[in-house]
Amino acid sequence: xxxxxxxxxxxxxxxxxxxxxxxxxxxxxxxxxxxxxxxxxxxxxxxxxxxxxxxxxxxxxxxxxxxxxxxxxxxxxxxxxxxxxxxxxxxxxxxxxxxxxxxxxxxxxxxxxxxxxxxxxxxxxxxxxxxxxxxxxxxxxxxxxxxxxxxxxxxxxxxxxxxxxxxxxxxxxxxxxxxxxxxxxxxxxxxxxxxxxxxxxxxxxxxxxxxxxxxxxxxxxxxxxxxxxxxxxxxxxxxxxxxxxxxxxxxxxxxxxxxxxxxxxxxxxxxxxxxxxxxxxxxxxxxxxxxxxxxxxxxxxxxxxxxxxxxxxxxxxxxxxxxxxxxxxxxxxxxxxxxxxxxxxxxxxxxxxxxxxxxxxxxxxxxx
Numbered sequence: 001x002x003x004x005x006x007x008x009x010x011x012x013x014x015x016x017x018x019x020x021x022x023x024x025x026x027x028x029x030x031x032x033x034x035x036x037x038x039x040x041x042x043x044x045x046x047x048x049x050x051x052x053x054x055x056x057x058x059x060x061x062x063x064x065x066x067x068x069x070x071x072x073x074x075x076x077x078x079x080x081x082x083x084x085x086x087x088x089x090x091x092x093x094x095x096x097x098x099x100x101x102x103x104x105x106x107x108x109x110x111x112x113x114x115x116x117x118x119x120x121x122x123x124x125x126x127x128x129x130x131x132x133x134x135x136x137x138x139x140x141x142x143x144x145x146x147x148x149x150x151x152x153x154x155x156x157x158x159x160x161x162x163x164x165x166x167x168x169x170x171x172x173x174x175x176x177x178x179x180x181x182x183x184x185x186x187x188x189x190x191x192x193x194x195x196x197x198x199x200x201x202x203x204x205x206x207x208x209x210x211x212x213x214x215x216x217x218x219x220x221x222x223x224x225x226x227x228x229x230x231x232x233x234x235x236x237x238x239x240x241x242x243x244x245x246x247x248x249x250x251x252x253x254x255x256x257x258x259x260x261x262x263x264x265x266x267x268x269x270x271x272x273x274x275x276x277x278x279x280x281x282x283x284x285x286x287x288x289x290x291x292x293x294x295x296x297x298x299x300x301x302x303x304x305x306x307x308x309x310x311x312x313x314x315x316x317x318x319x320x321x322x323x324x325x326x327x328x329x330x331x332x333x334x335x336x337x338x339x340x341x342x343x344x345x346x347x348x349x350x351x352x353x354x355x356x357x358x359x360x361x362x363x364x365x366x367x368x
Contacts, residue, residue, distance in 0.1 A: 006058040007098065007152050010087075013041025015120035015143025016069035016079035018128070022136065023075065033136055035125030038143045039069030039079035044117040045086050050110040052090035053197070055155050066117070069143060072125040079122060087116075090155060092236055098150040116151060120144030159197060159211035160328055162237030164265070166257050167214075169245040170282040172196070173311040175212040178321060202325040203318060211237060235269060238331050239324060240277045246293050246308070247286030254281075254292050255299045276327050278305055280320060285310040 016038025023031030044066050064087055070079030089095075095104040095116060105114035123141030130137055163171040179198030196212040213234060234240065242261060244254050258279070265272040279300070281293050293308055300306070305323060309316035 005152070005154050006055050006062070007150065008058055008062045008064065009148070009150055010044045010117045011063075011065040011148040012044050012117035012119040012146030013066040013068040013082045013085075014146050015039070015041050015122040016071040017142045018123035018125035018140035019072035019074065020126045020138055020140045021074035033126045033130050034074055034076045035127050035140055036072035036074070036077040036079065037125050037128065038072045038122030038141075039081040040122050041069045041119030041143070041146045042066035042082035043084045043115045043119045045084045046089050046093070046095060046105065046107060046114050046116050047086055048091055048093070048107045048110055048112045049088040050091055052088060054090065055093070055153055057088075058153060066119065066146065068146075069120070069122050071143075072123070072140070076125070076127055081122070082119070084119075089153065092156045094154045094156065096152045096154065098152050104149075104151065117147040117149050120146045156236045159237050160208040161200075161210045161239050161241055161324055162234050163210065163212050163241050163243055164234060164261060165243035166245070166250070166252070166261065168250060169243045169257075170311045171212050171243050174243060174280070174282065174309075175210055177311055177314055178317060179210060200321060200324075202321045204322065204325070206325040206329075208325060208328055210241075234265065234272060238275070239327050240265075240272070240275050241280055241324065242277055243280045243282050244296075245283050246281040246296065247283040247289040248292055249283065249286060254296050258296075258300065276331050278307065278320075278324060278327060281306055281308040282311055284308045284316070285313050 018038050019035035021033070021035040023034040025031060044064055064085060066085035067082035069082050072079050089107055091108055091110065093107045095107070095114065096102065097104055104116055107114060121144045123143045126137045126140045129139060163174065165171055175196060175198050179200045198210050198212070199207060200210045201207050242258065244257055245252070246254050248254060262273070281289070281296070283289055284293070289308075293306070297306060307316060307320045307323060309320055311317075
């Protein structure tokens with residue numbers, strides 16, 4: 001099951017309370033205060049695991065609560081700090097705070113860690129408050145509450161190459177013949193309803209990851225069809241491979257398909273038009289494909305390469321894979337959002353802020 005968007009609740013552990021205690025032992029004069037500090041609670045930490053591919057693990061468990069710190073004890077013994085709660089997520093996961101809309105972390109590299117909810121600091125025991133003026137204080141601090149958040153996890157598939165195009169143009173068939181992936185292939189629209197990934201060998205020692213993305217239709221940028229549900233996955237691909245049914249077997253004009261899909265990509269995210277694009281003229285074994293290809297080439301920009309292939313008969317695939325590998329070598333890594341650095345707060349500053357009066361009484365010159 002492919003799950004790429006979930007909402008969960010996370011709660012960091014509270015800090016342990018400090019203790020009020022005094023040392024009273026035989027033959028020990030002036031024992032004094034002996035209350036220990038509370039321990040720090042546990043953070044909720046997300047860690048990237050390259051072995052995960054979807055967010056399906058969060059489908060049935062949506063509440064994550066970390067342990068609290070241990071309370072302080074007598075004889076000046078501090079409470080034990082709790083172990084952090086580590087939650088594994090797949091590469092390409094974006095963590096957003098639902099209430100504020102803030103992006104907390106963008107997790108893309110294996111082993112990358114991000115603190116999603118910070119734990120509370122432990123309270124101080126009465127031993128910390130002893131002074132010459134008050135050598136036996138009877139006060140202590142409570143532990144601070146841990147941070148709690150409602151967060152949304154959004155997965156954007158990490159792939160070098162993304163296949164885009166209308167439904168039933170042959171994207172899944174192309175992926176199945178160039179890689180070991182086995183996507184569902186059938187003679188009806190929207191056969192592919194989840195992204196499929198495959199490792200492709202270009203034949204000269206180079207390899208790359210190709211993603212077969214569900215078909216787009218006009219209005220996809222506004223949510224029509226599968227719309228926003230899978231357009232987000234195109235954002236993380238370095239090269240876009242636009243597959244077109246050059247035979248026009250669906251009754252559409254190939255050039256109109258090309259313009260329509262590019263319009264949807266542009267409306268969804270203008271930066272997608274800056275991504276290198278390769279056009280694949282598929283179904284060249286069908287009638288009228290050659291004539292449509294000649295007409296298509298007269299209408300497009302000559303700088304964009306067009307590769308005529310037939311995924312069924314496997315003709316033209318080698319030239320296409322070598323061209324994709326060459327394009328990837330000249331394309332720098334897609335700049336991903338940096339993780340928001342989260343500084344540790346070791347101290348707490350208590351400030352007194354005077355309340356402003358609700359009203360003010362003044363005397364006017366006429367005595368009112």
